Amino acid sequence: MNALSVAVSANLPVLLWGAPGTGKTSAVLALGERLGLPVEVVVGSIREPSDFAGLPVLRDGRTWFAPPRWAERLAESGTGILFLDELTTAPPAVQAAMLRVVLERAVGDLTLPASVRVVAAANPPEQAADGWDLSAPLANRLIHLDWTVSAASVADGFTAGFPPPSLDGLDPAAVRPADVSRSRALVGAFLRVRPELVLSVPDGPSRAWPSPRTWELAATALAYTGSSEAVRAELVVGAVGEAAGFELLSWLRDLDLPDPETLLSDPTAPLPERVDRVHAVLGSVVAHVAADGSADTWQRAWTLIARVARHTPDVAATAARSLAARRPRDAVLPGTVLHLTPILRSAGLLP
Structure with missing residues (x-):
């Protein structure tokens, strides 16, 4: 899936939604190996809130929220992928503890390097073991991508091996700060026309929904997807939801701006x-x-x-x-x- 590769390369937090047994974990591990990034797999169902918020301990007469070993390994590496697997098996208290990890890379009193990517995977709650709905605040910190497999790709994988997600001509390393600024300006111009889409908090469980935070993710995604309309659509819709995302994409197609x-x-x-x-x-x-x-x-x-x-x-x-x-x-x-x-x-x- 090219969208996953672009999101990881651009350091955008991303969540893969898919049925059990479809290779989400294997794909993330393979992508990490391909990009030369260490991967730390953390499963929410077997973790406590303190595994993300830090375990309080005394140090020099003061309270220190000590990070778990997986966070220390990522900090020592200076980069890597934090893979939050089986996200919908994490109970609400654990999901709440993950909020600062996903947004600020903060694990207890340790701040992970900015180059540490966050990737998550989840089964729909009804397909997960003792599944929970994803909380709206946690959902709003991630770009949501559907993970699908075809019979042909599975058959080819058994014959020739399963390839990791590829970029297929996309070059995230070529993106300049000016490209991101230009994308932000375009999103800002769109929201001037459709101010009601700036924020739309869902009433119940949801996936992607528009907020200033997710519009920021969408703007960054626009800069990194180049001319690939399919990848751009996946990432933008995955950031702000279908209604707002498709409206932005349609508006951009009709712009035809001068150089x-x-x-x-x-x-x-x-x-x-x-x-x-x-x-x-x-x-x-x-x-x-x-x-x-x-x-x-x-x-x-x-x-x-x-x-x-x-x-x-x-x-x-x-x-x-x-x-x-x-x-x-x-x-x-x-x-x-x-x-x-x-x-x-x-x-x-x-x-």
Whole structure:
């Protein structure tokens, strides 16, 4: 499954849902071996909350929440995969203790290295041994992927061996911070149009649901999936759920945004008419400016903001705030900024 490989490579916490005996654990172990990452398997049903929150002990007259040995091994390695297997066999108290582990990599008073990936696997509660529903807070910390196998893939695996998940042309190592910033800008532009999708807390047990946290996961996933629409759809829907995820994907397909460098180089280049697309364009331009880092590019961006301010000053004000925060040390404000005084004042950049 390419989506699993991308999620692990991008350090996105991911949960595999599938029937028992379909090779989820074997696939994660094989992926860890392929990527050169040690894998620590932790099964929730045989653990206590203290195995994640830490066991209180006295040290030098103070209470220390000592981490378990599996956490110490990952810390000593400096990287690896924490594999939370059989997640739906963990009772609610254990799931609650896992919350900081998944989100903050905190195990007791030990913080795991940032490069430690979190992967989980679960059977549907009705198929798990003494199964429990997944709590909404824990579900909201993970990207949910369906793990399916076909008869043909199983037959081929018995004949030629079961290959680990592959990237198939995707290169997560090539993703730059600017790519992530651009994806965040696109998601932000979408949520301006559909603010009701920012947060939708489920009433009962669920898998993926939209919140600021999961939109952050979706934005990062967009940056790492390149041109692979299938993998992008799996990860985005797995982060925020089907309704919100498919709406974002449909909106992105219809954007057809101009290249930021074209807009910065040509003062007469056409701009989109729709406000949501203008938001997306300026967000992409600011991300491009931040990645470029030159004073010339930063100064040319103000000319573009001045063009936008003539028709949609509120959009220009938002972009102006972001652009001002990225001013290179040797950059000089261009003359066009003088015409933007009302915009800059509304953005809080002038008294």
